[in-house]
Amino acid sequence: MMKTEDYCFVCGKQNPVGLKVKFNHGEGKSFAELILTKEYQGWSGIIHGGIIASLLDEACVYAGNSLGYHTVTAELKIRFKNPVAPQEKIVVEAHAEHIKSKLIEAKAWIKNLNGTLIAEAESKLIIKEKTE
Template sequence: MHSIKLEDDNYCFACGRENPCGLKLSFHYSNGKLTSEFTPSKIHQGYRDITHGGIITTVLDEAMIQAAIAEGINPVTAEINVRFKMPLMADEETIVKAEIIKRGSK
């Protein structure tokens, strides 16, 4: 396996400020907890007025990554598994929260 240099060029789909098609998420980190406000719009829907699960998973993935970065970890996502309990409606303001609850060797 080879090493890849991770470089932020502000074009991340989730948080990049320069990506015209991106979500432009911003995060607040305090006392080990990370939060972000996210309000999906109609362009993020799958079925009528329901936010696409891939968009929701992207937001969750980015929150986990940003929480790890805030703790001094340089992460990449190897695998993600999401089980949805209810739909997130388009135009529904949502607070996303993440925190590191356990640090392992991987």
């Protein structure tokens, strides 16, 4: 059985330096709204691409897991479209579909409140086990 200590960098409430993002999820979809602070920037005034990648990955996994499985990421392809500034509110969304017995494919994207696309991703998730 896969376990969590609630210490995930993206969603864990116990991680003192984590993002603590709260994802709503169900029926193959996930959604979160958040504001990132300057502690997560790379270049001055731009949130680091690794943070954006982590958010897209997490959204895909939440969407995949909402289909009734525990999954891990096998592949993540990201396209960065526009920068996001610290203190700018963003929306992260993902949709997942069960493709094969051990594979879920998901797509995720991040937009700002004006609807500008920040980044998008395609993910392949390996099913580790069915949830109880």
